[in-house]
Amino acid sequence: MVKIKKPLNYITYSVSLIGASPLYIWLNLPAQIFLPIALVFGFYSEQKNRYIISSRTATVLSIAFFLFYASQLSLANIVIPVVNMLVLLLSMHLITEKNSRKYLQIFVLSLFCLASSSVFSISVSFFPALILLVFGVTIGLVLLTFYTKEPGRSIPAPQLYTILKTATILPIVSLLLMLLFFVILPRTEHPLWNFLNPITSATSGFSEEVQPGTIASNVAVKTLAFRAQCQELPPEMLYWRGTVLNTLNNTVWQRADFPEESTQVLGGETVRCTLYLPAKNNQFLFTLDHPLSLSGIRHSASSDSVFLASHSLETKTGFQLISRVGGELTVLKPVDSSFYLKIPDNLSPQLLEVAEAIRQNSYSQRETIALLKNFFREQNLSYATDDLPGPQAPIDEFLFTKKRGYCEFFASSFALLLRMTGVPSRLVGGYLGGRYNNLGGYYLITEDMAHVWVEALVDDQWIRIDPTKLAHNSSATPMAGQRPTLSLLQRTVDAIDYFWTRAVITYDFQKQISLIQHTGKGLQSLQRNWKYTVKEYYPILWIILSGVVIWQITRWKTTSREERILKRYLRAVRRRHKVKSIPPNMGLNELANQLQDPVCEEFAHIFGSALYSEHRLTKGEHQRILSLIHILERGKKPDDH
Amino acid sequence: MTSDLAHQAKILHFLDRLSNHYLQGKIRALKMAVIALLSDGHLLLEDIPGLGKTTLALALSSALGLSFGRIQCTSDLLPSDITGLSIFDRELNTFRFIEGPIFNHILLVDEINRAMPKTQSAMLEAMEERKVTVEGKTYPLPEPFMVIATQNPTEQIGTYRLPESQMDRFLITTGIGYPPEDLEKAIIRQGGIRKKMNEIEPIVSRIEIEEARQAVSGIHLSDKLVDYIFKIAHATREHPFTVSGISTRGAISMASAARAVAYLENRNYVIPEDIKLIASPVAAHRLIFLPEHESLNKQEVLQSILQTVPVPIV
Incomplete structure (x- = not known):
């Protein structure tokens, strides 16, 4: 026969040894001293069944340790105190008397210890230690179930071996499964079920090229482009820069290698912003115009303020952004402006005529721009997404015949005319506007907000020109910032999705810490306000108090003297004999016999005789019963006599 | 403490003496038998043979100073074997009723499940009614009257299990169980106590039992x-x-x-x-x-x- 506690102890102490030893060299001196002492003395105490430290002292000590290390806790110094706290708690559990709950806590603490050792270094020993720990904890848990059922239980040795053998199968199987699930599966590039439908680029909305005239109508979809957490800004400031298209090939605006320029953003208001991009298969990192810097993701930046991620954005990502809203993109060194003046050869005579007329009437680039804007207004162009100009001569058709189109037509024709009149220009693709979700404090940008505008190089500054605003119906277009607001439900659902992305997908440790600090401050201010608020609650307090009093009185009235006596007696018995609960199927004599307490026996005799022969307790009996209960309540512990 | 219960001490003494001197290790079964006796019921002992069921019944009847009858049930046992029958008396030129073993205070019915259902029910009816009717004439059974029946629960061949409705007639069903190790060794060493049975002196009288029953009720x-x-x-x-x-x-x-x-x-x-x-x-x-x-x-x-x-x- 083997006592179940024996193998359980062996396993418990080996598990804590395996769990804590990789951590040992990183610990502070007190923990370094206390851990081996706890291991040795704890094990010794278990053998002798005598404990050096009582559990009450241990609790006090644990709280003291906790407070000491908690006071050292700060954002800069978080790992060391936590790890020391873990080890000291583990040691406390090891050295004191254990119940099944404590065994369980030891297992958990050992696992935490091993896990936290990986914060310092992952040495080769981590893996075997982890496997050993998995084995130890699993077998230990199986033994613990037996122990919990009956702590003093002994089982025959062959049976114990069977249990141990069976328990060993569990970790072996789970380790094999772990190999399958945690090693093989995450190695695939995509979630497994994704191979059925690979992500395709959005057919409408933001695109990498601008080629007006290729589609007859443009139906924008309200799918999520990205979310941007920042302060609320004026709508006309919300130009989200994606890409710069600097080359015009026939009617197609594309991005090509461009002469290196050195630029700087001057003026404007600094805005910090965090962007959360959904999974998509391009590399564009959108920025609030004009961006200064970007962090939190590996990326490359070009001098025309286009940011590309180093790898395709196949999972949800988030990054931080610093922008100057309303700033000017200033060129520090002269730019090879001929690159931004290239035009195709086969331009229509009508277009050349317009360009010539403007060129002759203007004396400066700024005036040219003003004249061109006037020309656009005079043409009475309208913003539309259907009945669009065809692919043959989209620009001519847009400007002179159909006179309707969407932002791509406005921007590309404006930029072309700028180039024809000698103003270096390029197209910028991105998004305009955004719906502010005040539940989450962020902008929601959807694909229907995709936009193209023009940048012209005037006096060493890239000036933003938005030709779409020149449409006669521009105030009615969605670009004017008059977007229908989302319903509360839509906002709530979107905010939940946003917080999920923020808290789980792009987990931010700093945010958690600041949240904790914020909570602490909130509590402090609550305490300060306490004495003011308490007065307001006096009436409620009175109502509750009188309610309690009335309840007590009615209970007193409705219960008989015997019921009260019995209740008091049972409470005293529970406390004195440390019985958790007395089952309702147990009679008083039975209880007294089981407890082997003469006081209880006498009580059961007197009380039972009154109860079951149905006479009232005499005065003497009542006195005696009360004094018996008194003995139970005041008496020494039963094992003291 | 109320101790005005009639003959309580005497009954306890009787229990003590029997269990200490004659029926070691059968205290529980003995106590059940006394409970059955005091509450005017019958006892069914369910156990394998050789554990002292008969000894218990014998000792009880001797110590109570009551008459004792015994029926060994077999499959050809007839109801008249229990109740008795009328025989023609040539000298008197009339039928004379010969009482069967049921006309005793304590009746041991051994292996009751071996008797035919007809016989079983005749006896169980007598147990309930406390009287026997033979050929239109009713004869009352003596007071107190208690049946101690035994039943072998393991042997099933050639037995007629007591139907549940009949089981209901028995106040108490209990086993005897093996005596504790030391006691069993002592019994093996000394042999049975059947011989000692004859020397048991009546401890409680019939009248006292009657009065005790009164007190119990x-x-x-x-x-x-x-x-x-x-x-x-x-x-x-x-x-x-x-x-x-x-x-x-x-x-x-x-x-x-x-x-x-x-x-x-x-x-x-x-x-x-x-x-x-x-x-x-x-x-x-x-x-x-x-x-x-x-x-x-x-x-x-x-x-x-x-x-x-x-x-x-x-």
Whole structure:
């Protein structure tokens, strides 16, 4: 026969040894001293069944340790105190008397210890230690179930071996499964079920090229482009820069290698912003115009303020952004402006005529721009997404015949005319506007907000020109910032999705810490306000108090003297004999016999005789019963006599 | 403490003496027998042969100073073998009734399940009615009258199991069990005590038993405990394993047996522990299980039912 506690102890102490030893060299001196002492003395105490430290002292000590290390806790110094706290708690559990709950806590603490050792270094020993720990904890848990059922239980040795053998199968199987699930599966590039439908680029909305005239109508979809957490800004400031298209090939605006320029953003208001991009298969990192810097993701930046991620954005990502809203993109060194003046050869005579007329009437680039804007207004162009100009001569058709189109037509024709009149220009693709979700404090940008505008190089500054605003119906277009607001439900659902992305997908440790600090401050201010608020609650307090009093009185009235006596007696018995609960199927004599307490026996005799022969307790009996209960309540512990 | 119960000390002395001198290791069965006697019931001993069922019955009757009859049941036993029969007396030129073994105070019916159902029911009827009718003439049975029947639970070939309705006639069903190790060795060493049986002096008289029975029936059973017995009976009827639970007769038996326990404890009132003590010997054999649960131990099921019924302690 083997006592179940024996193998359980062996396993418990080996598990804590395996769990804590990789951590040992990183610990502070007190923990370094206390851990081996706890291991040795704890094990010794278990053998002798005598404990050096009582559990009450241990609790006090644990709280003291906790407070000491908690006071050292700060954002800069978080790992060391936590790890020391873990080890000291583990040691406390090891050295004191254990119940099944404590065994369980030891297992958990050992696992935490091993896990936290990986914060310092992952040495080769981590893996075997982890496997050993998995084995130890699993077998230990199986033994613990037996122990919990009956702590003093002994089982025959062959049976114990069977249990141990069976328990060993569990970790072996789970380790094999772990190999399958945690090693093989995450190695695939995509979630497994994704191979059925690979992500395709959005057919409408933001695109990498601008080629007006290729589609007859443009139906924008309200799918999520990205979310941007920042302060609320004026709508006309919300130009989200994606890409710069600097080359015009026939009617197609594309991005090509461009002469290196050195630029700087001057003026404007600094805005910090965090962007959360959904999974998509391009590399564009959108920025609030004009961006200064970007962090939190590996990326490359070009001098025309286009940011590309180093790898395709196949999972949800988030990054931080610093922008100057309303700033000017200033060129520090002269730019090879001929690159931004290239035009195709086969331009229509009508277009050349317009360009010539403007060129002759203007004396400066700024005036040219003003004249061109006037020309656009005079043409009475309208913003539309259907009945669009065809692919043959989209620009001519847009400007002179159909006179309707969407932002791509406005921007590309404006930029072309700028180039024809000698103003270096390029197209910028991105998004305009955004719906502010005040539940989450962020902008929601959807694909229907995709936009193209023009940048012209005037006096060493890239000036933003938005030709779409020149449409006669521009105030009615969605670009004017008059977007229908989302319903509360839509906002709530979107905010939940946003917080999920923020808290789980792009987990931010700093945010958690600041949240904790914020909570602490909130509590402090609550305490300060306490004495003011308490007065307001006096009436409620009175109502509750009188309610309690009335309840007590009615209970007193409705219960008989015997019921009260019995209740008091049972409470005293529970406390004195440390019985958790007395089952309702147990009679008083039975209880007294089981407890082997003469006081209880006498009580059961007197009380039972009154109860079951149905006479009232005499005065003497009542006195005696009360004094018996008194003995139970005041008496020494039963094992003291 | 009330000790005005008639002959309580004497009965206790009787129990003590029997269990210490003649029936070592059978204290429980003996106590059950006395409870059955005091509450005017019958006893069924269910156990394998050779554990002293007959010895128990013999010792009891000798120590009580009561007459003792014995029937060894076989499959060809006729009802008249038990009740007796009329024989033609040539000298008187009339029929004369010869009393059968049932006309004794204590009747040992060995291996009752070997008798034919016809014989079984004739005897069980006599047990209930306390009288025997032969050829139109009714003969009362002596008072006190107690049947101690034995039944071998393992041997099933050539037996007629007592139907559950007949089992209900027995107040108490109990086993004897093997004596403790030391005691059994001592018994092996000394041999049986059948010879010693003859020297047992009557300790309690018939009149005293009558008076003790009177005292037992006067013991107070509070309404709370009536309610408790009802709740136990009700719980057995509602239990998912049972076809039928404890009958009203079963509940009455529980009450009277609990009174007898209280008497032996020298109390003039019943406490819940008395009921719990006799619940399984008195009630377990009355449970009828559904066919799929028939293999279950009735005593254990009853104990588990008892666990669910709260004891009235207020």
